[in-house]
Amino acid sequence: MSMISEQGGFQWPALMRLGIKGLGLKPAEFWALTPAELLLLLGAGSGTAPMGRARLEELARAFPDAQAGDGELKGQDNVLCAE
Template sequence: MSRLAWADLLRIGLQRLRLSPEDFWALTPAELQLMLGSPSRSGPLLSTGLVALMALYPDDGEGTDDER
């Protein structure tokens, strides 16, 4: 198991990303990874991927189960 370099991540968050300490510590690891520009495993969602998702999950105007 590798250890995270929290001091380095905090320095980058405060200096490069200009986050407050409170905002830095409130981030999830996924949010921090996204802000740092780390490559995702699946890559960006391109228009073809969006079209495929829209075909699988069409907006029928009825809302989600949570909204019913």
């Protein structure tokens, strides 16, 4: 759910519901926050970006799944894998 309307303004009714009902803020506390502070409290921008293909390929080159001489994967001692 975007907190920015199609016209570029904030969706204040939705933000008020999230801040007052969702976060338990008092109206005075809600209105004392800046929009950036409110969005931070709501968790906007707090997640880390998912791994991209370039990073996955970099990790695959650094840690290849090379076969050991006895048919087991290197570094996978005593690990059973379901096929």
